[in-house]
Amino acid sequence: KQEVTQIPAALSVPEGENLVLNCSFTDSAIYNLQWFRQDPGKGLTSLLLIQSSQREQTSGRLNASLDKSSGRSTLYIAASQPGDSATYLCAVRLTGNQFYFGTGTSLTVIP
Amino acid sequence: KAGVTQTPRYLIKTRGQQVTLSCSPISGHRSVSWYQQTPGQGLQFLFEYFSETQRNKGNFPGRFSGRQFSNSRSEMNVSTLELGDSALYLCASSLTSGFSSDTQYFGPGTRLTVL
Numbered sequence: 243k244q245e246v247t248q249i250p251a252a253l254s255v256p257e258g259e260n261l262v263l264n265c266s267f268t269d270s271a272i273y274n275l276q277w278f279r280q281d282p283g284k285g286l287t288s289l290l291l292i293q294s295s296q297r298e299q300t301s302g303r304l305n306a307s308l309d310k311s312s313g314r315s316t317l318y319i320a321a322s323q324p325g326d327s328a329t330y331l332c333a334v335r336l337t338g339n340q341f342y343f344g345t346g347t348s349l350t351v352i353p
Numbered sequence: 354k355a356g357v358t359q360t361p362r363y364l365i366k367t368r369g370q371q372v373t374l375s376c377s378p379i380s381g382h383r384s385v386s387w388y389q390q391t392p393g394q395g396l397q398f399l400f401e402y403f404s405e406t407q408r409n410k411g412n413f414p415g416r417f418s419g420r421q422f423s424n425s426r427s428e429m430n431v432s433t434l435e436l437g438d439s440a441l442y443l444c445a446s447s448l449t450s451g452f453s454s455d456t457q458y459f460g461p462g463t464r465l466t467v468l
Contacts, residue, residue, distance in 0.1 A: 276457065285357075285443055286459040331396065333457075340409040341386070341457065343396035 244269045246334055248344035255322055256352050263317040263347045265332035270310045273335045277306050277317050279328040280346070286331065290317070322351045355380065357446050357460035365466045371432040374463045378425050378446030384408075385427040386457065387419060390441040399442075402427050403450040431465075439467045 245268045255261050265275070274293045278286040290299045290306040292315070298307040305318040315332055329348045333341040358377045366372050378385050386409075387399040398411040402421035419429045425446075431438055441464050445457040 274455075278459070283464075285461040286445075288456050288458060291456050333396075340398050340401065340411070341388075342398070343388075345395055 244334060244336060244342040246332060246342050246344040248330075248332060248347050250347060251345065252348045252350075254350040254352060257322060257324060259322050259351075260318070260320050261322055261349070263319070263330050263332075263349070265315040265317070265344050267313045267315075267334045267342070269334075269336070270313050271336065272310065275306075275308055275315050276333050276335070276341070277304075277315075278331045278333065280331060281328050289330075319349075322349075324351045324353050327351050357444060357458055359442075359444055359460040359463050361463060362461065363464045363466075365468065366434050367468050368434055368436060370434050371430065372434060372465060374429045374431075374442055374444075374465075376427045376429070376444035376446075376460060378427070378444075379458055382446035382448055382458075383425050384447045384450040384455075385421055385425065386445045386447075387427070387429050388443045388445065389413075390443060390462070391439075396443070399429070401450065408450050434467045436467050439465060441465075 247266050249264045276291045277289040292299050292308040303320040308315045329346045331346045332344045360375045384403045386401040390396045401409040405421045416432045421427045441462045443462045445459045447455045447457045
């Protein structure tokens with residue numbers, strides 16, 4: 243069974259700092275990996291999707307990398323802002339549309 | 354283009370009752386997936402429907418069921434509610450079911466409280 247782990251569980255940084263969130267998964271036979279953010283009491287917002295054949299994706303201040311062989315992905319956030327405060331989740335997709343979600347990293351950016 | 358909508362947003366039920374949740378996907382999307390989110394277990398996959406057929410199913414008891422209509426709208430039903438069913442139920446839609454480039458788009462969720 244696929245297990246997805248995210249480290250750290252919580253992170254607090256001053257505004258402007260660059261940071262890295264980690265995601266690891268046990269089964270490397272994935273179709274893709276998607277990073278989401280979730281604001282309190284809300285649904286999930288898709289940030290980046292990396293297909294299994296890709297190594298990284300970028301969107302604005304966000305960069306996500308994927309290393310299938312080692313079962314790892316990282317989400318890099320440059321020049322963090324208070325508006326980035328949220329819970330960040332990674333999800334790996336196996337067959338069909340079945341996703342396995344990580345435990346999440348709760349990020350607080352202090353003004 | 355309108356996003357994924359879920360109704361109702363909040364629901365309070367008592368043990369033993371049943372409940373039906375609704376999800377309308379983004380226009381043109383044919384796949385709808387359901388997830389349960391709890392503080393203890395995180396986000397867990399319930400099932401996926403594509404073209405009115407259940408494609409995948411997570412590890413949940415038979416009390417959890419769903420269906421999809423010809424317009425791709427989906428409903429999820431939970432019978433004989435238990436206290437542990439209290440959770441945020443999220444639905445997600447995507448264009449297809451099986452392409453690695455497909456992004457899942459989530460709705461705001463239905464918060465179910467079982468008393």
